[in-house]
C-alpha cells in the first residue's frame with residue numbers, strides 16, 4: 272500500500288515541507304480519532320478538481336462507519352462539497368452526510384489543514400449520531416480537546432513540527448488522559464489515568480491540583496509549557512511503578528504570539544513492560560558472567576597442567592600435556608569472546624585473530640620463523656559452532672607448523688581463509704610447507720590431532736573436510752609461493768549453516 276508521502280507526491284504538487292506537515296499530522300491521527308470517537312480521513316485536492324484520500328484512521332473509542340480501506344481512493348461524491356467548502360473558506364464546516372446502509376444522522380466535520388498560512392489538505396471527521404457514545408463527562412472533555420486541536424490545525428499550530436514520538440510505545444488516549452488548564456492544574460483525569468495515579472499512591476480527588484502538588488514528577492509538563500512542544504517522559508514513580516507520559520501543550524497563536532492555554536497529558540503504565548526489559552537484560556548479563564567464569568576456570572586448569580608438564584621427565588608426556596594446555600586455552604578464548612557479546616553468537620573473525628596470536632606465541636621459534644595471516648570473514652556464528660571450530664582450527668595450525676616445516680629451514684607462511692554464504696561456511700588453512708606424503712590418506716590418519724578434527728567437523732558440525740597438496744591457484748589466491756621441493760598443503764572445511 273502506498274504511504275501518505277508517496278500518495279501526496281504522486282497526486283499533488285505539495286512541497287516537501289507541506290508533505291511532512293501532513294505526515295506529522297497523520298502520526299497524531301490515532302489520538303485525534305480517539306478524542307472524537309470518529310473516523311478521520313485526510314483529503315488532498317488533485318489538479319483535475321477531484322479529491323483523494325491519503326490517510327484514514329478509525330477510533331479505538333468508537334464505532335467505524337467505514338468497513339473498507341479508502342486510502343488511495345477518490346473522495347465520495349456526496350462528501351466533496353463540504354470538503355471543498357472547508358478548503359476554500361479556511362474554516363471548519365459541519366453538515367449531514369449520507370451513508371449507504373446506515374439509516375440516518377451521519378455527520379461530517381471538515382477541517383482545513385493549514386501550513387504556514389496555506390490550506391494544504393482537508394481532514395474530515397465522520398460519525399453517526401445513532402451509534403455514537405452517550406455524552407458523559409469523559410466524552411465532553413475529549414470532544415472539547417478534539418475541537419481545541421481542530422482549531423490548532425486550522426491556525427497551523429498543530430501538528431507540532433519536528434520528530435513525532437515513537438508511536439509503538441507512546442501512550443494513547445485509552446491508556447489514560449489528564450487534561451490540564453493554563454496553570455497546569457488538573458481539569459479532568461480519565462478513569463484509566465485515575466487508576467494509574469492510584470497505583471502510584473494518589474487516591475485523593477485530583478481535580479484542581481497541579482501534578483507537583485499531587486507528588487507526581489511534573490518536569491514534562493513544565494517543559495511542554497515552556498517550549499510549547501510535546502514532551503515525552505518516562506519516570507519511575509516508585510520502585511514498582513514506571514509511568515510513560517506524553518504531554519501536549521494546547522497552543523493558541525495570534526499575530527505570531529503563542530500562548531499555552533492548557534495541556535493534554537497521556538499516561539501509560541509501562542511497569543510490566545520495563546520489568547520484563549530488566550529481566551531480559553539481567554539474563555543477558557548472567558550468561559555473559561557465566562562465560563567469563565568458564566573462561567577463568569579453563570585458564571586455571573591450563574595453568575595447573577602447565578605446572579604439571581614442567582615436572583614431567585618424559586618428553587612425550589611433556590608434549591602431550593603441553594598440547595592439552597593449548598587446546599584448553601583455545602576453548603577459554605572462545606568463552607572470553609562470548610563473555611563480551613550480548614547474545615549467543617559472535618563474529619568468528621574476533622576469535623580467529625586472537626587464536627592466531629595464541630598459536631604464534633606458543634609455536635614461534637627463532638629457527639623456524641612463521642608468518643600467520645587471516646583472509647576473508649566468517650560472519651557471525653553461534654557459540655555451538657564457534658567452540659568446536661576453534662578447537663579444529665588450532666589443530667590445523669599446529670599441524671601446519673609441526674609437519675610443514677623443519678627447524679632451521681627458514682620457516683614459512685600459513686594463511687587462514689574464511690568465507691561464508693547464507694548456507695555454508697568455509698575455513699581453509701593453507702601453508703607453503705613441505706606438503707603431505709603422496710600416500711597420505713585422511714581417513715587412515717591415526718594421529719590425535721586429525722582424529723579430533725574429523726570427529727568435531729563430521730559429527731558436531733555436520734561438515735566435510737578435504738586435505739590435499741596445494742594447487743598453484745590455491746597458493747596464488749592467498750599470495751603464497753612455494754620454494755623448491757615444497758608443495759604446500761590445503762585443508763578445507765565446509766560447514767553447512769542454518770538459515771536465519
Ligand SMILES: Nc1ncnc2c1ncn2[C@@H]1O[C@H](COP(=O)(O)OP(=O)(O)OP(=O)(O)O)[C@@H](O)[C@H]1O
Pocket residue numbers: 594666670671672673674675702704705706707708716717718719720721722760
Ligand atoms: N599441514 C600439513 N603438512 C604436512 N603434513 C601434514 C599436515 N597436516 C597433517 N599432516 C600429516 O598428518 C599426520 C596426522 O596429523 P595429526 O594431527 O593427526 O597427528 P600429529 O600432528 O602427528 O599428532 P598430534 O596432533 O596428535 O600431536 C601428520 O603426522 C602429518 O604427517
Ligand SMILES: [Mg+2]
Pocket residue numbers: 666669670673718719720721
Ligand atoms: Mg597434529
